[in-house]
Amino acid sequence: MVGWVKRGSLPAPSVAVALALALVVAFVVLAGPGTAFAGSNYPKVIRISKADAGVTRPLNVGLNKSVVVELDEDVRDVLVSSPEIADAVVRNSRRVYILGVAFGQANVFLFGDGGRQIAAFDLSVEPDTGDLARAIRRVIPDSAIEVEAVNGSIILRGSAASPVDAKRATDIAAKFVGNDVEKVVNTIAVAGKEQVHLKVTIAEVQRSIIKQLGVDLRVAGQNGRVAFDVLTENPFSTNGTALSSTAGAFSYAAGGTTADATIRALQEDGVIRTLAEPTLTAISGEKADFLVGGEFPVPVGYDNGEVSIEFKPYGVSLDFTPVVLTEGNISLHVKTEVSELTNEGAITLSTTGLTIPALRVRRANTTVEMPSGSALVLAGLIKDDIRQSIAGVPGLMQVPVLGALFKSRDFQRSQTELVVFVTPYVVNPVSPKKITRPDKNFNPPSDAAGYFLNRLNRTYRIGGGETDTKYYGRFGFIYE
Numbered sequence: 001m002v003g004w005v006k007r008g009s010l011p012a013p014s015v016a017v018a019l020a021l022a023l024v025v026a027f028v029v030l031a032g033p034g035t036a037f038a039g040s041n042y043p044k045v046i047r048i049s050k051a052d053a054g055v056t057r058p059l060n061v062g063l064n065k066s067v068v069v070e071l072d073e074d075v076r077d078v079l080v081s082s083p084e085i086a087d088a089v090v091r092n093s094r095r096v097y098i099l100g101v102a103f104g105q106a107n108v109f110l111f112g113d114g115g116r117q118i119a120a121f122d123l124s125v126e127p128d129t130g131d132l133a134r135a136i137r138r139v140i141p142d143s144a145i146e147v148e149a150v151n152g153s154i155i156l157r158g159s160a161a162s163p164v165d166a167k168r169a170t171d172i173a174a175k176f177v178g179n180d181v182e183k184v185v186n187t188i189a190v191a192g193k194e195q196v197h198l199k200v201t202i203a204e205v206q207r208s209i210i211k212q213l214g215v216d217l218r219v220a221g222q223n224g225r226v227a228f229d230v231l232t233e234n235p236f237s238t239n240g241t242a243l244s245s246t247a248g249a250f251s252y253a254a255g256g257t258t259a260d261a262t263i264r265a266l267q268e269d270g271v272i273r274t275l276a277e278p279t280l281t282a283i284s285g286e287k288a289d290f291l292v293g294g295e296f297p298v299p300v301g302y303d304n305g306e307v308s309i310e311f312k313p314y315g316v317s318l319d320f321t322p323v324v325l326t327e328g329n330i331s332l333h334v335k336t337e338v339s340e341l342t343n344e345g346a347i348t349l350s351t352t353g354l355t356i357p358a359l360r361v362r363r364a365n366t367t368v369e370m371p372s373g374s375a376l377v378l379a380g381l382i383k384d385d386i387r388q389s390i391a392g393v394p395g396l397m398q399v400p401v402l403g404a405l406f407k408s409r410d411f412q413r414s415q416t417e418l419v420v421f422v423t424p425y426v427v428n429p430v431s432p433k434k435i436t437r438p439d440k441n442f443n444p445p446s447d448a449a450g451y452f453l454n455r456l457n458r459t460y461r462i463g464g465g466e467t468d469t470k471y472y473g474r475f476g477f478i479y480e
Contacts, residue, residue: 041060041129041130041148042060042061042062042065042067042128042129042130043059043060043067044067044068045067045068045070046059046067046068046069046070047069047070047071048069048070048071048072048110048118048119049072050072050073052119053112053116053117053118053119054117054118054120055119055120056120056121056122057119057120057121057122058121058122058124059098059108059121059122059123059124060124060126061086061098061099061100061123061124061125061126062100062125062126062127062128062130063100063102063103063125063126063127063128064099064100064101065099065100065128066097066098066099066100067097067098068095068096068097069095069096069097069098069110069119070094070095071094071095071096071110071118071119072094073094073112073113073118074093074094074112074113075090075093075094075096075110075111075112075118076111076112076113076115077110077111077115078090078096078108078109078110078111079107079108079109079111080106080107080108081106081107081108082104082105082106082107083101084101084102085100085101085102085103085104085105085106085123085125086098086099086100086101086106086108086123086125087099087101088108096110098121098123100125101125102125103125103126103151103152104124104125104151105122105123105124105125106123106125107120107121107122107123108120108121108123109121126149126150126151126152127149127152127154127176127177129147129148129149129154129176131176132147132154132172132173132176133145133146133147135172136169136172136173139168139172140160140165140168140169142161142165143158143159143160143161143165143169143188144158144159144160145157145158145159145160145169145188146158147173152177152183153177153183153184153185154173154176154177154183154184154185155185155187156169156170156173156184156185156186156187156188157187157188158188158189159188159189159190160188160189160190161190162190162194162324163190163194163284163285163324164324164325166186166188166190167325169186169188170184170186194283194284194324194426195281195282195283195284195426195427195428195429196281196282196283196284196322196324196330196332196424196425196426196427197279197280197281197424197425197426197427198279198280198281198282198288198318198320198322198332198334198422198423198424198425199277199279199422199423199424199425200276200277200278200279200318200334200336200420200421200422200423201275201276201277201420201421202274202275202276202277202278202316202336202338202418202419202420202421203273203274203275203418203419203420203421204272204273204274204275204338204362204416204417204418204419205271205272205273205274205416205417206270206271206272206273206274206414206415206416207269207270207271207272207414207415207416208268208269208270208271208412208413208414208415209267209268209269209270209411209412209413210239210243210266210267210268210269210411210412210413211266211267211409211410211411211412212236212239212242212243212264212265212266212267212408212409212410212411213264213265213266213408213409214234214236214242214263214264214391214407214408214409214410215232215234215261215262215263215264215404215405215406215407215408216231216232216233216234216261216262216264216408217230217231217232217259217260217261217405217406218230218231218232218259218260218261219257219258219259219260220257220258221255221256221257221258222256222257223256232392232393232406234391234392234393234406234407234408235391235408236389236391236408236410237389237391237410238387238388238389238410238411238412239410239412242264242266243266243267243268244266246264246266247262247263247264248262248263248264248265249261249262249263250263261405264408274338276292276316276338278290278292278316278318280318280320281427282320282321282322284322284323284324285321285322285323286321287319287320287321288319288320288321289317289318289319289320290317290318290319291313291315291316291317291318292315292316292317293313293314293315293316293317293339294313294314294315295311295312295313295314296311296312296314296341296357297309297310297311298310298311298312298356299349299354299356307354312359314339314340314341314359315338315339315340316336316337316338317336317337317338317339318334318335318336319334319335319336320332320333320334320335321333322424324426325369329369329370329371329372330369330370330371330372330424330426331367331368331369332367332368332369332370332376332422332424333366333367334364334365334366334367334368334376334378334422335363335364335365336363336364336365336378336420336422337361337362337363337364338361338362338363338418339359339360339361339362340359340360341357341358341359341360342357342358342359342360343357343358344358344360345358346358362381362383362416362418364378364381364418364420366378370424372424372425372426373423373424373425374423374424375421375422375423376421376422376423377419377420377421377422378419378420378421378422379419379420381417381418381419381420382415382416382417382418383414383415383416383417384413384414384415384416385412385413385414385415386412386413387411387412387413388409388410388411388412389409389410390407390408390409390410391407391408391410392406392407392408393406393407442457443457443458444457444458445457445458446458
């Protein structure tokens with residue numbers, strides 16, 4: 001093992017060491033002063049001329065690496081401010097080796113005859129990022145990313161073509177510092193972020209059935225001084241009232257006795273179909289929301305006879321945040337909601353007499369990862385409510401067969417199913433020339449065509465002019 005000292009002479013080194021030093025000198029002569037590896041801020045050889053004497057210059061030294069300093073005059077003394085960070089070795093009177101020992105900063109001064117300062121360096125010992133910069137350029141050739149090391153951390157700056165490339169550069173830098181992502185500072189500017197187009201189809205079907213059957217009796221009579229009047233009114237407790245005033249009435253009279261019966265047998269079936277297809281486009285990582293509906297007033301305060309009002313939204317809403325992970329893969333956070341006003345659960349304020357409606361809400365919220373162009377189905381949002389009530393005269397309503405004359409039955413069933421289809425696409429901007437407005441080429445018909453031919457819009461032949469070809473079917477502004 002060959003030892004090194006800071007000044008003075010040493011015995012002749014071994015043949016291997018002498019050969020290595022000869023190669024370094026040959027490299028310096030051929031490459032010229034100030035030579036460093038391409039793409040690195042860490043020079044390997046520095047030449048100091050007499051004209052540079054007394055000039056302090058910055059110098060980056062890689063951790064556990066060295067820099068050869070070639071001088072035009074003899075070195076008599078070397079001063080290192082922090083030996084625990086850097087070390088300086090004098091091989092001969094005109095060559096000094098500066099070694100990086102630990103992370104940090106230090107000063108190195110070289111003195112010649114009579115204590116005259118030959119050179120001074122502001123030393124910074126950091127990991128040599130040359131290999132990292134070359135690896136990033138090799139893996140991501142379309143980017144312009146620069147690498148800098150500060151106190152053991154890696155700073156990435158420059159520009160990348162996409163967020164995917166910026167993420168790849170961060171992953172590569174993390175490997176360089178021992179898989180410690182906290183030591184990687186990413187300041188890369190993305191030239192063009194991906195945009196995600198989201199198409200959502202919301203389909204809902206509601207079906208309701210109401211059945212009501214009830215009998216109201218009234219029997220009145222008088223025998224001498226004794227009179228009686230029996231009345232049974234059996235309400236429909238589930239719905240609160242009869243569906244309509246439709247009823248059948250029967251009466252019977254014998255002497256002073258009368259009997260009246262009112263029978264209501266009602267049924268109501270209803271089907272509601274709701275379909276919405278909102279579409280949105282957002283930049284990767286940014287939030288976008290969409291609402292088709294309205295707002296309804298809700299009192300939130302009452303002071304000195306004045307009511308404070310806030311408006312709450314309702315309708316079809318869509319909220320999503322896309323993140324493009326890799327080519328074609330999208331991490332998607334989707335929140336969709338379908339709400340409508342209803343009288344079920346509505347309240348009336350006694351102080352103001354205002355009626356505040358309630359909301360019937362169907363909501364879905366999820367985060368998934370899926371490729372571009374694939375479909376996500378949020379199904380199973382099924383609601384099935386069954387309500388039934390029987391009201392009647394105690395005892396008599398339990399009598400078989402005849403008990404039906406002394407009771408009423410109210411039945412209600414409501415079924416709802418909501419399905420949400422979500423399809424994200426990674427899209428690129430489109431030229432305005434390729435976009436067609438929905439009102440393009442739409443012109444109203446002439447008065448004669450509108451009155452006598454019932455046309456809603458003007459029609460043309462390919463070569464211009466109107467056509468006499470008849471169209472059978474529905475027509476209008478947009479037809480699918």
